[in-house]
Amino acid sequence: MKSPAADICDERIWQDVVLLRMITEGPTRQGRRKMRAETDRPEALKELADGVWSIALELPDPYNPYSFCYVIQGDDELLLIDPGLDTEANWRTLVDSLGWLGLSVDQVGWVFSTHLHDDHRGMAHRMHEVSGAAVMGLGREIDALQSLAQAGWQHTPMDDWGIPEDDRQEIDRVLSFRPPLRPWPVDLRLNDGDRLPLAGRDLHAAWTPGHTPGHACVVDRSDRLLFTGDHVLPVIFPGLGLGGETDTSPIADYLTSLERVREFDGFSIAPGHEHHFTELAPRLDQLGKHHLRRARETSEVLREHPTATVYEVASQLSWTAGWENLRGFNLFSALNQARLHREFVLSGGLDIASNG
Numbered sequence: 565m566k567s568p569a570a571d572i573c574d575e576r577i578w579q580d581v582v583l584l585r586m587i588t589e590g591p592t593r594q595g596r597r598k599m600r601a602e603t604d605r606p607e608a609l610k611e612l613a614d615g616v617w618s619i620a621l622e623l624p625d626p627y628n629p630y631s632f633c634y635v636i637q638g639d640d641e642l643l644l645i646d647p648g649l650d651t652e653a654n655w656r657t658l659v660d661s662l663g664w665l666g667l668s669v670d671q672v673g674w675v676f677s678t679h680l681h682d683d684h685r686g687m688a689h690r691m692h693e694v695s696g697a698a699v700m701g702l703g704r705e706i707d708a709l710q711s712l713a714q715a716g717w718q719h720t721p722m723d724d725w726g727i728p729e730d731d732r733q734e735i736d737r738v739l740s741f742r743p744p745l746r747p748w749p750v751d752l753r754l755n756d757g758d759r760l761p762l763a764g765r766d767l768h769a770a771w772t773p774g775h776t777p778g779h780a781c782v783v784d785r786s787d788r789l790l791f792t793g794d795h796v797l798p799v800i801f802p803g804l805g806l807g808g809e810t811d812t813s814p815i816a817d818y819l820t821s822l823e824r825v826r827e828f829d830g831f832s833i834a835p836g837h838e839h840h841f842t843e844l845a846p847r848l849d850q851l852g853k854h855h856l857r858r859a860r861e862t863s864e865v866l867r868e869h870p871t872a873t874v875y876e877v878a879s880q881l882s883w884t885a886g887w888e889n890l891r892g893f894n895l896f897s898a899l900n901q902a903r904l905h906r907e908f909v910l911s912g913g914l915d916i917a918s919n920g
């Protein structure tokens with residue numbers, strides 16, 4: 565697997581941290597087990613803190629080629645955060661990485677998914693079947709998945725978006741080909757602020773809606789680690805409103821959720837994709853500004869054309885790929901983002917955010 569330069573750089577830093585800790589504090593938990601040769605370490609595996617590792621699992625997406633599954637060692641069990649896409653290759657990577665650490669899948673007692681997307685909960689069910697691990701998620705996210713599975717993406721209310729007939733037919737066709745959402749048999753529903761039941765660790769779920777309605781980060785205050793799922797990524801701007809219809813604005817929710825995690829500035833950030841990083845506050849600023857800029861752009865279009873449809877608004881916004889190049893699912897996704905920003909502006913969200 566190819567890693568971006570920043571990732572390789574981070575790996576060196578993490579390995580130095582491990583070495584330093586061994587010199588100053590003696591062997592880590594890993595060291596107390598049988599130390600393995602560094603050269604055999606699976607490329608996907610990194611140590612983030614004592615008894616905390618990340619495993620990169622592959623995704624079939626050239627722009628976002630892997631997701632991180634985090635392994636956390638408790639007193640007598642392991643917890644996985646975000647077991648990646650359910651493929652044979654990913655399962656093998658997971659088993660091999662645990663094996664290299666002197667651990668095994670049988671020790672996995674808990675699995676927590678930050679949100680409903682398949683790259684974050686894919687292997688949860690398989691892990692449950694193999695090791696009997698209890699599968700966990702935030703109750704709100706479990707409900708969101710159920711609604712989404714019943715309604716499907718096709719149920720997004722597109723009729724009044726002003727989409728030309730040809731484009732609409734193409735979008736309908738693309739959406740009907742999307743695979744159905746996989747079920748998520750959950751053993752334990754958590755609420756905002758709940759402690760994750762892994763003995764020997766102090767981990768808490770923090771509700772951070774926006775990307776999806778029940779997205780949760782995981783806070784590890786003792787190791788000063790924040791597992792951010794798809795809420796905060798170091799490079800990509802995460803898409804919003806990707807967990808079905810909600811009563812609230814995903815844009816407003818997301819802006820609030822960015823502030824929700826600001827108190828963890830100074831923590832090491834363990835995101836769902838890309839690479840680990842440490843500068844949280846500047847990244848929160850960038851993410852918030854990105855959506856406010858987009859909302860202001862939308863607001864200007866609406867000031868000129870107060871009756872502009874979603875399609876007309878979207879065609880006036882700037883898109884990285886260029887508006888005329890957006891087709892199929894990408895066109896749907898762009899229209900949906902424009903719809904969310906249009907609703908955010910019309911409901912006064914931008915005024916509140918600008919004055920807040």
Ligand SMILES: [Zn+2]
Nearest residue numbers: 679681775794
């Ligand atoms: Zn996601």
Ligand SMILES: [Zn+2]
Nearest residue numbers: 681683794836
């Ligand atoms: Zn993701």
